[in-house]
Amino acid sequence: MGLVSWLIALPFLTMLAVVCVPERHWRMIRWISAIGSGIHLCFTGLLTYRFWQAAMPDAAAMQTAQSTKLYFVERIPWFESLGIQYYVGVDGISVAMVILTSIIIFTGVLASWYVDTRVKEFFGLLLLLVTGVFGVFLSFDLFLFFMFYELAVLPMYLLIGIWGTGPKEYSAMKLTLMLLVGSAFVLVGFLALHHASGMHTFDLLQLGQARYTNDFQRWVFPMVFVGFGVIGALYPLHTWSPDGHSSAPTAVSMLHAGVLMKLGGYGALRIAVYLMPEGAKMWGLVFMALTTVNILYGSLGAIRQTDLKYFTAYSSVSHCGFVLFGVATLNLMGFKGAVIQMFSHGIMTGLFFGLIGMVYGRTHTRVIQEMGGLGKVMPWLATMFYIGGLASLGLPGLAGFVAETHVFLGGFFGNPWSASLATKTLTIIATMSIVVTAVYVLRGLANVFQGPITDPHFEHLSDARLPEKLSTGLLVGTLLFVGLLPFYFIDLIEPSIMPLLNRLGN
């Protein structure tokens, strides 16, 4: 078993270990989960290092490549008569996503340190979910991809339904059904791609050699893109997201907004655009317009929210809009911006939901108006919150800035297949959201942390404890790293983005 398979197997093995421990040793369960995800983080570091060594010499060659190059490939025939294989590997984009997921699950486990009901089931499901996520990012066979994709969605139902708050059953059901209807369309698209290629394989790179007719791409591309768009919160199919996120327990919101929503952008880029460049050209402008609505609608929605979680959830809708907007621009800047935004938004929103969980655990309220002056009693949490907030409104020096700049530049440059006036107008409209974001982030944070302490109960609240400091510190460190030294990150992903671009033709 190679490194890549270990990355998928490790959370699963951790889950098995968790399942074997009796419920009464619940302390041991959370330690096992923390150690398991800690080891995973180390493995991810190793993967990044080895990938860097292996891939950097090829970077120049990738500038003109038509097909993405995979490293550490493992393939085993599986259902041979149908051309299905176990086929995993990495390229730059998947490495970036694996780093993101690994960080989020580690901090998510730390953030769930104080879960006290049905601990075993909670960590078991969390780890199962994350197995699916890693599987999606690392598999290059469409069947395998789809298998992991649904595996990543389904544990969500129980995680929200059992440990959630508020109208949890409604939210859980809505989320699960909407995401699975999305995946149903993805499945139809995959089967159509498989049969239309006539190649008798589900291998993504091999299918990339197939020439699909324009008529075929005209209907399959939007199907797959929208299918992935559901999980990427594409307007108007985003409605599961605010409900789901606000009902979910802390770690689940973190994973969901931080990682799961990225599956949408990843799938749209990796599969829809990669396999159907002609379809992407036909539909690019339509999706650009839809995602512009996303960006504005999400940020305007966030202004009106009174619950911190709804507030963050709407801001996620807006920020995930940037990802799909970047994909729809169909140029280098836009693609790069989309991938950086996936990463930075993942970290940022993970930080947000983690912090909200920590604040809620102390104040027992999430209503913004009921809080005030919390910065005085919990300076660490307040500082972290501010850094996250500034990243989200795109302050230079933080990851959000890098991402948003790329996306907007990409949108402004446009592409030869969409009317230039239209793309420019849409970009300008989307840029307005920065102002709106600044309004809601600054106003919201000021309400919660600044001013006099509104409620006498708040005066004796404690600041962050060690696991909480560790997890928030790690997330903020990542935001700063990508924000200050973006070129490392761009070097990592750019060689893998070039083939996508070359396939579009210029």
Add this chain to the structure above:
Amino acid sequence: MLMLPELLVVATALVVLVIDLFLSERTRWLTGLITLLGLLAAMAAACTNTMHGALLGGRFVVDAVAWWFDILLILAAFVTVILSMDVLNGNTRVRMRGLGARAEYYCVLLFTLAGMMFLISSRDLITFYVSLELATIPMFALAAWRRDDARSGEAGLKYVILAALSSSLIVYGMALLYGLTGQTNLDAIGRILPNHVGPAFWFAVAMLVAGAGSKFTVVPFHFWAADVYQGAPTPITAYLSVASKCVGLAFMFQVLFRIFGGWLHDGSLLVSIFAATTMTLGNTVAIVQHNIKRFMAFSAVSQAGYFLLGFLGPNEAGVAAMLFYMLVYIVTNLGVFTCIIWYQNETGREEIEDYRGLSQTNPIMALMMMVSLFSLAGIPPLSGFVGKFFLFSIASSAGYHWLVALAAVNSTVSLYYYLRVIRQMYIEPPDADARRIPITKKLAVTEAFLFAGVVILGIVPTLYESIHADTATWLATLLR
């Protein structure tokens, strides 16, 4: 010995009946054991028999497909017998009244099994029809086995009337076929039929399709299912939902591939419409059910719709996909029914809401039930997903993309109602006075095996590949 498995089943039925005469009430549980041993022997005989060939002047033929159906049917009957034993022996917390006469029960069950096994091997209109009736008529008695339960009686009566109706349609269709061709051999009829297309031919098609649809619970011929499933003793409901579905598929194979093979390609649109209505109606109606057995009845109806996708095309992969999904379906559905029977044995309840808090009162059974339900809904990486994926792939390769989309959306709808059960088990808290619910060893071992099957069949490709390899050339001889 090509016919050995069938003969063993019949012999066991007779032996059980005779031995029963010499047993006292206390030792009568032995009849169950003998039945199991007989089925094991039949299974062993079927497994070791790798020969294909014809007997009785070509009226009885064992080929690859018949062989796989035999294995599936014996498996279904075997598990059903185990599931029945606790109930029949009175080894339950809540006694179910009116369930006596063990030996007769096993004997009748074995006769239905023999009928089913003969059906897929028969090549002659007469043996075909007789084996169909042998598979169906004893089933009426089984459905009505709970003498003093009104629902059980109602189930039996409804089943008699509607099944008799479908049998009469079938026999009418067969008579027309004989009249058209002058042949009783199915293959010969299939060969000659293309020369006799006319009103009588289409009438025969309609009769046989309606009859087959009724056996396989295809909408709009599914009406008997819900009431019969609900009223029959639960182990018989389980048996109906798998074995009778399996024999329904076998019947479809005989009729659609063997007799009307030449038209199947042109009839794809019709098949797709049946598939679409069956899965949609089954799923929609299942949403509003409260009784878990009725609920499983509609779930079974919708599953029939997915099977029909395999007839589109038609191609070899479809045969393998349908057989594989039948295997998966038998294992998964029996997995769910094991839980239902266990819960009924221990608490006497069968409403969906009665399952609340099961994850606290017996976490392992709740987990297994959840996984089986997820597999029925087609959630990866469970076998139900893989089986459905293969069927969807057939429809997609035949160009029916709209049907794949509908089927995939239907799977999501089905997930909604399976999640209703899971919600009761996992999210709702148990009653205040709820205690841990124990399980008998027999059921625990059975459920563990079925659970392993649900998980492993989807991950280990061996079984699918061997079905595929066995049946790869089967269809070529039938489709001209």
